[in-house]
Amino acid sequence: xxxxxxxxxxxxxxxxxxxSSSEWLSRARGWVRVMHVDILSSMIIYxxxxxxxxxxxxxxxxxxxxxxxxxxxxxxxxxxxxxxxxGWSLWLFYLGAIATLxxxxxxxxxxxxxMYADMCRMMGAFHSGDYExxxxxxxxxxxxxxxxxxxxxxxxxxxxxxxxxxGVSQSLMVPVIAVGxxxxxxxxxxxxxxxxxxxxxxxxxxxxxxxxxxVYYAILNL
Numbered sequence: 001x002x003x004x005x006x007x008x009x010x011x012x013x014x015x016x017x018x019x020s021s022s023e024w025l026s027r028a029r030g031w032v033r034v035m036h037v038d039i040l041s042s043m044i045i046y047x048x049x050x051x052x053x054x055x056x057x058x059x060x061x062x063x064x065x066x067x068x069x070x071x072x073x074x075x076x077x078x079x080x081x082x083x084x085x086x087g088w089s090l091w092l093f094y095l096g097a098i099a100t101l102x103x104x105x106x107x108x109x110x111x112x113x114x115m116y117a118d119m120c121r122m123m124g125a126f127h128s129g130d131y132e133x134x135x136x137x138x139x140x141x142x143x144x145x146x147x148x149x150x151x152x153x154x155x156x157x158x159x160x161x162x163x164x165x166x167g168v169s170q171s172l173m174v175p176v177i178a179v180g181x182x183x184x185x186x187x188x189x190x191x192x193x194x195x196x197x198x199x200x201x202x203x204x205x206x207x208x209x210x211x212x213x214x215v216y217y218a219i220l221n222l
Contacts, residue, residue: 004110004111004114005111011031011034014027015028015030018190025193032195036195056080060079060083061077064079068160069158069160073159073160074097077093077097078093080093109146110142112141112145113139117134117141118134120137121134125137171214172214175211178211179207179211181207
């Protein structure tokens with residue numbers, strides 16, 4: 001999602017096309033620094049939020065013997081707020097849930113529609129320079145990715161199962177993304193703007209951990 005967002009917003013446009021000049025190198029390095037700050041900030045925020053919800057869920061819901069399931073997922077999760085802050089926080093939870101879910105659905109649908117359109121282009125469905133065809137495919141996938149989840153919800157009426165299914169599919173993609181990141185780092189990234197050895201080490205470390213966890217999860221569920 002992040003590359004599509006940056007490209008369509010035009011955030012890296014100031015760097016311009018690759019040149020052999022020192023001016024381009026300075027602009028490119030500046031953009032890389034911006035991405036490093038953005039990624040590091042996001043990682044810290046997401047990690048803190050994830051750990052906080054995990055601890056709250058384990059401490060409150062587990063202590064009450066509650067497990068989010070089927071239609072009761074939202075009311076059960078709201079206990080995290082109401083049991084600690086009071087009954088008034090129920091509407092605060094609903095407001096946050098609506099904002100979070102809307103943002104996630106909006107961003108994920110937009111990004112996946114673009115990704116699938118590019119996949120069709122790579123499979124030969126249309127020429128890389130045919131922008132109108134790309135937009136047409138993108139719009140079709142927006143409809144599909146909006147309607148299909150709604151139908152699945154109406155049929156199964158279990159948000160938890162849908163979240164788990166989505167998590168499984170995403171976890172299958174993460175190792176592919178990790179390998180792709182390593183390929184781009186060592187085969188496509190210009191040496192002039194390559195990251196430091198420490199950054200490269202942590203890229204390899206995180207990729208190996210992701211792949212090992214994926215293999216362990218697959219073996220565990222065989």
